[in-house]
Amino acid sequence: MARLVLNAVLAGHEGRVWQASWDTAGDRLATCSGDRSARIWTPLAPALFFAGAQGAEAMELDAGEQQTSGSWQCVETIDNAHKRTVRSVAFEPTQGRALATASFDGTTAIWEKEPGGDAYECMATLEGHENEAKSVAWSPSGQLLATCGRDKSVWIWESNGEGDFDCISVLMEHLQDVKMVLWHPTDELLASFSYDNTIRIWKDDGDDWCTAATLTGHMSTVWGGAFSPDGRYLASVSDDRTVRIWTQRAAAAAGGADAGFYVQPTLAYECVATVPDSVHTRAIYSVSWCGPAAGAPADDLGLLATGCSDNAVRIFRVAAAGARVGVELVHTLENAHGLSDVNCVQWNQAHPGWLATCGDDGTARIWRFEP
Amino acid sequence: MSFSGGLRLTDLNDYITPGQECIKPAQVPKTGQGGGSHIKVGQAGEYYEVTKDGEETKLETASITLNDCLACSGCVTSAETVLITMQSHHELLAVLDENRRLREAAEGDRARRVVVTVAPQSLASLAHKHQLPVPSVAQRLAGTLKAMGVDYVLDSAFSRDLTLVESAREFVERHRESEGRTGAGQSLPMLASWCPGWVCYAEKTHAEVLPWMSTTRSPQQAMGVVVKDYMARRLGVAPDRIYHVAIMMCYDKKLEASRSDFYSDLYKTRDVDCVVTTGEVDRMLAEKQIALADAPETALDSLTAGAAAQDGLYASAGTSAGGGLEYILSYAARALHGVSVSPEEVAAAGRGEATHPLLQVTAVRNQADHREITLLDPATGQPALRFAAVYGFRHLQNLVRKLKSGRMGYHYVEVAACPSACANGGGQVQPADPSSAAKKEWVAATERIYVAAGPRALPEDNPALHELIRDWFGEAGLDSDAARQALHTQFHGVTAKANPLGVSW
Numbered sequence: 050m051a052r053l054v055l056n057a058v059l060a061g062h063e064g065r066v067w068q069a070s071w072d073t074a075g076d077r078l079a080t081c082s083g084d085r086s087a088r089i090w091t092p093l094a095p096a097l098f099f100a101g102a103q104g105a106e107a108m109e110l111d112a113g114e115q116q117t118s119g120s121w122q123c124v125e126t127i128d129n130a131h132k133r134t135v136r137s138v139a140f141e142p143t144q145g146r147a148l149a150t151a152s153f154d155g156t157t158a159i160w161e162k163e164p165g166g167d168a169y170e171c172m173a174t175l176e177g178h179e180n181e182a183k184s185v186a187w188s189p190s191g192q193l194l195a196t197c198g199r200d201k202s203v204w205i206w207e208s209n210g211e212g213d214f215d216c217i218s219v220l221m222e223h224l225q226d227v228k229m230v231l232w233h234p235t236d237e238l239l240a241s242f243s244y245d246n247t248i249r250i251w252k253d254d255g256d257d258w259c260t261a262a263t264l265t266g267h268m269s270t271v272w273g274g275a276f277s278p279d280g281r282y283l284a285s286v287s288d289d290r291t292v293r294i295w296t297q298r299a300a301a302a303a304g305g306a307d308a309g310f311y312v313q314p315t316l317a318y319e320c321v322a323t324v325p326d327s328v329h330t331r332a333i334y335s336v337s338w339c340g341p342a343a344g345a346p347a348d349d350l351g352l353l354a355t356g357c358s359d360n361a362v363r364i365f366r367v368a369a370a371g372a373r374v375g376v377e378l379v380h381t382l383e384n385a386h387g388l389s390d391v392n393c394v395q396w397n398q399a400h401p402g403w404l405a406t407c408g409d410d411g412t413a414r415i416w417r418f419e420p
Numbered sequence: 421m422s423f424s425g426g427l428r429l430t431d432l433n434d435y436i437t438p439g440q441e442c443i444k445p446a447q448v449p450k451t452g453q454g455g456g457s458h459i460k461v462g463q464a465g466e467y468y469e470v471t472k473d474g475e476e477t478k479l480e481t482a483s484i485t486l487n488d489c490l491a492c493s494g495c496v497t498s499a500e501t502v503l504i505t506m507q508s509h510h511e512l513l514a515v516l517d518e519n520r521r522l523r524e525a526a527e528g529d530r531a532r533r534v535v536v537t538v539a540p541q542s543l544a545s546l547a548h549k550h551q552l553p554v555p556s557v558a559q560r561l562a563g564t565l566k567a568m569g570v571d572y573v574l575d576s577a578f579s580r581d582l583t584l585v586e587s588a589r590e591f592v593e594r595h596r597e598s599e600g601r602t603g604a605g606q607s608l609p610m611l612a613s614w615c616p617g618w619v620c621y622a623e624k625t626h627a628e629v630l631p632w633m634s635t636t637r638s639p640q641q642a643m644g645v646v647v648k649d650y651m652a653r654r655l656g657v658a659p660d661r662i663y664h665v666a667i668m669m670c671y672d673k674k675l676e677a678s679r680s681d682f683y684s685d686l687y688k689t690r691d692v693d694c695v696v697t698t699g700e701v702d703r704m705l706a707e708k709q710i711a712l713a714d715a716p717e718t719a720l721d722s723l724t725a726g727a728a729a730q731d732g733l734y735a736s737a738g739t740s741a742g743g744g745l746e747y748i749l750s751y752a753a754r755a756l757h758g759v760s761v762s763p764e765e766v767a768a769a770g771r772g773e774a775t776h777p778l779l780q781v782t783a784v785r786n787q788a789d790h791r792e793i794t795l796l797d798p799a800t801g802q803p804a805l806r807f808a809a810v811y812g813f814r815h816l817q818n819l820v821r822k823l824k825s826g827r828m829g830y831h832y833v834e835v836a837a838c839p840s841a842c843a844n845g846g847g848q849v850q851p852a853d854p855s856s857a858a859k860k861e862w863v864a865a866t867e868r869i870y871v872a873a874g875p876r877a878l879p880e881d882n883p884a885l886h887e888l889i890r891d892w893f894g895e896a897g898l899d900s901d902a903a904r905q906a907l908h909t910q911f912h913g914v915t916a917k918a919n920p921l922g923v924s925w
Contacts, residue, residue: 177817179625213825215785216817256787257814257839259856 075399735874
């Protein structure tokens, strides 16, 4: 019987933990919190831990656990990183040195530690959002950074190679609060998820970024999403308690010859699976996609994890079924963070089967999935 | 989700959109009956005052004035809807109707003189839509407006000449003051302040850049003071007896007209009473079933007794941002470095149509909307004056970032909040096809028409302008205190008010 086994509790934040993000190597986890700080955590012996050896042993699921497990440590605390809640955190993906944080104070900050230095220093502050910034994401190349916020806008920034960024686009097409931004794993496409119930896919048309597709179907706020690691599918989760899976369909170039010099490559997406609203009992805040194991059958699309305000973490097995996709619930872990919302779930892409979650109880937790 | 104490309330922030932050729903008049009454919200969201004995009175919904919006650090966008209702072509029509009624009642002396100023960018947009030459559109529009009862129709490119000359003088003065140095504590860079979208944004979010804003009035507000001061005196009427309408390319110009800096407490009147956008004019013509192509051609009015421009129209070299960069660079090259480069040469180099040995043009990150135009010192070949044009919100962000970090060596920056500047103003006539491809082509065509319509002469060679300056300010001309007073304005940083919903939770 498939199950999630708790292997570590990361305690230290003095407020709810909003997001947990692994670095590309999969050995460090960054978290951010309502206590206005960001933290970086790592196992004492990462290789051994993720091999299932040292320190990686099943713990009793005790919701009251508020001590960091002995096998992990908090290696960095960026205190007072912002004037208000730090809502989102992300490691720079190519070298993993820099860390971006987005805050309700409206700013996004870039932090870096000089080799041999003793603390992370703020290298750049990206201002522009009128109020709360909600999410920050680096493109896979590390060259672009996207942010979004309550002011309904999505901003794209480009690294100038000297630690600072230029604003290259301000996209104001969402009608409401934008909850999350997410880059496609291989193509230069950005997805944004909004309180206006839609998902937008953005693309560079050579001059500026523009909407390449608007995905409609969710009946309420879309809180977040995750691309499948091969980039073929996008999963989204919503306040409407459904999970939807979308895939790109070839579309004729809009307008064709009439469009003159500015042919807009327009993408079409189709919803190929919906997990009905009877499975999750409240708003779903977070979803993460773990690719299939090496050598798995071609129709195996891997695992989805969801974090929900009904306090549960759920695991689904995803498989292609012709043009559709089958999504099967294989495990429900109730009260993963006690009687608290689960704000974020994040598979470790470098160490398959390891999942980080964080919640309103002020902790992040590390789990191993046993199929 | 179970609420547990005040902590959870921070979540509520997620559900307040910027528009909703501005809540001023009901004004509660004191009924004088003492306590005991309460407010009830009706089904349609209307408010009722309910007295002790159950009597219900519907309350007036309080309206938000432009000044409320300007004084608030909140939304810029939702202010637009307020603007549209406060200043529109319906206001103009109401004034014309009132004048007609007064004249019919033999009270014509109580009628207000109606002056309409029209911007060259608006003329280009109408010319594009109606496929007519710009001078013809100007004269047909003048003919139409006069047939509707407008007394004077003026060309805002005339007041722009005044503004250009004064801006160039301001730049040279700032350059001498700072000896060409730029940055914190210096009077350079000088930032153009013609775009009210940019001014409003800077005042609300980046007050530290305000000392660099050019204080010379924009063409619209320069015409405002010309009409309400110079023209009023010439006509022998009080400023409030003139109703001054400006036809402009953008909604933000309405916001500019309503700034308290342009309001006379003495006469309770604004320099520009009402701004009507190009698109609103076009709709007004459609509503009145007037085809511009069939309208009579009437020459525009001249403010001075002397020579008007040949067809009543003025123009200046440069992009639809207005030609500030081109003229100021030309003027400063001459005044500060003894180099002769005409505004037209700067404009042509900027468009990439011509090269000039002393001008270096760079599109930053390959973006046409962020161009650097550098004047080289002929002796050393080194940059002598570094100018830039920055159009559109995203490039404006980088400008602000550079200004704040001190990593910017520009002497002058022409800023416009819209991509492609004012040809793309939000108030312009829009293409029928809403796709972004069609929009880009539409804006480019409007820009071409705008550029092709000018220029004829340098602003300082405009004889009517000289006559106006002499007549208005006397022998001291633009050096007089009166000119300084009349032609300059100021900027006000708006300090953010603490969000009452955000504190202590």
